[in-house]
Amino acid sequence: MKLTRIGDIAEFINGYAFKSEHWGSTGKKIIRIQNLTDPSKPYNFTAYDIPEKYIVKDGDMLVSWSATIDIFEWHNEPAYLNQHIFKVVFDHKKVDKYYFRFALKQTIDSLTKFAQGSTMKHIVKGDFEKHKIPLPDLVEQQKIAYILSKAEALIQKRKDTINGLDELLKYTFLDMFGDPVKNPKGWEKGGMVEVITSIKSGTSYAGAENKELEQNELGVLKISAVTDGVFKPKEFKAVSIDLITKQIIKCQKGMFLMSRANTKELVAACCIVPKDYPFLFLPDKLWSLSVNEQRANKIFLNALFKIESFRNVIREKASGGHESMLNISMMKFLGLKLPIPPLLFQTQFAETVAKIEALKAKQEASLRELEQLYQSLMQRAFKGELDLDKVEIEDVYKGFEYFDGGFVTFDDAKPALDKIREKFETLPAIKSKDKKLIEKIKKLDLDKVQLGRIPFDKDYAIYRVLYHRFEHYQSVPFLTIYDWLLTDFVDLDYNKIKDFVFRELNEEAPIFEQIFIFNEDEKKYRTELKLLL
C-alpha cells in the first residue's frame, strides 16, 4: 500500500506551555498527558485567555509525544491543550481521522526509535511529521476504520462486562453482609487473630525486570502483582537461583496474599493466587495469610478487605516517615477487629463469587480472542489484505460528505436526510401506532407500571433522531452525527440502544417519550417508547 508522510495529510499544533501561575480552579480545563492516559486524574483549569489555536474541541484527535507516545480522541467540553501534546488538524480530503487513529496506533512503536532525551523520551516534531502510514483512498480508509471500530467496540463491550461483574461482586458482598464498619446486620465482631492463624512474610531480592525466566532463574514477585486486587503472575523480577540463599516462600494455589507496604492508597491490597506458580516466590513486602477455616472463608476475607470502608480501617494502621511508602506491621494488622458472620453465610458468598468468577473467566477468554482478532485485522488492514469490497458502510453514514469540523446546518444535511427519508418512510410506521398508544396511555394507571421491553426500529430511529435534531437546533455538530452512526448504531445490542434511548430521555429536548401499555394477554403493563414528532 502507498505510504504517505503524515506531515502531508495533517497539521500538528503543539500545546501551550502553561506556567503554574496560569493554573486555577476556574475557567477552561487544561488537557495534560495524564488526563488522557488516566481519566480519573484531576484537571488543572485556567481562567487566562490563551490563543484560539490551543483550544481542543469534542472529537479532536490528540497525539502525546513525550514519555507516553499515543493518540487519543477528545470527548469532553472544549479545553486548552498543554505542552507535549499535538492537536491534529486533518486535511479531510485526504484522510479519515478514525483511519488515521488506527494507522498511527498500528505504527506507533516504530516512532519511539526517534525518541530523544535521556531522562524523558521525546519525539521531535520534524521526525514525527516524517513518519509514514499506508494511505489508501478515502472510501477504503473509511471502510477500514469502520471494520476496526466495530472490533474495538466489541472489545470495549467485553471490558465493560468484566468491570460490571467486578461491581456485582462488591454489591453482592454489601447486600449479604452490609457495610463491614457500620455492621448494620449486627454480625458478631472478632479480632483478626481469630481468623488469621499465621502470617508469613517473603524475602527481599533484587532482580531483572520485564524478562522471561531462564532455566536457572526464579521470579520474585513485585508488590504490583497484588496491587490491583487480582493476582498478576507477570509482575515479577528474575533472580538467578545461585544468588538465592535465604529461605523463600513459593507461590502456591490458594495462597491469600496481602501487600504490607505501599502508598496509603494502595497499602493492604490483597488477592488469592489462582494456581501453583513453582517459579515464583514472595518478596519481603508481601504476606501470605493463613486462614482459620473453622471461623472464616478466605474468599469472604478477600472481598472484605477490598471494601473501601474496611480498607480504610487497615490503612489507618500503616506507618512510615514517607507518605509514599507506608508499612503495616503484623501486630497492628492482627489487632484489627472485623465482623465475622456465620461460616455458612461466608461459604454461600464464596459460592456466588465462584459463579461470578466463572462468568468473568468466560468473558476474559472472549476478550483475549477478540484482541487477537483485532490485532490480525489491524495488520491485514494496513497491508491491504482485507477484502473491502464486501464491506458496506451504512448508507446513512455514506450520505454525509466530510465536513470540515464545526457544525452541519440543516441545508448541508438536507440532501442526505432526504435520501434517508425516502428509504425509511415506508418502514413499519411507529407513526400509525402512535394514535392508538396515546389513547391507551390516557387510560393507564401509572402507579402499576413496570419497565419492560423497548421495541425499537434502528433505521427509523436514526432518521427521526437526525431530523428532530436539525429541526430543533437548526444545526448539529458533525462529530455528534458521526459518533451516533459509528458507535451507537453499528450494532443492535439491546443495552446499547437502551443506554442511548435513556440518554435521549434525559435531554432537554428529548426525541423519545416513555409510555406505558397494558398487555391484555399478559395482564400487565410494559413500557414502550414513542418517538416525538
Add this chain to the structure above:
DNA sequence: TTTATGGTCATCCAGACCGG
C-alpha cells in the same frame, strides 16, 4: 541466628521549567 519492622536510598515516569 533468624525474622519482622520500619525505614532510607535509587530509579523511573510524568510534568515543570528554562535557555537559545
Add this chain to the structure above:
DNA sequence: CCGGTCTGGATGACCATAAA
C-alpha cells in the same frame, strides 16, 4: 516556540535494628 534538563512523586531495592 522548541528541545532539552530539572524536579517531585510513586515504586522498588535494600538495610539497620530490635525482637524472637
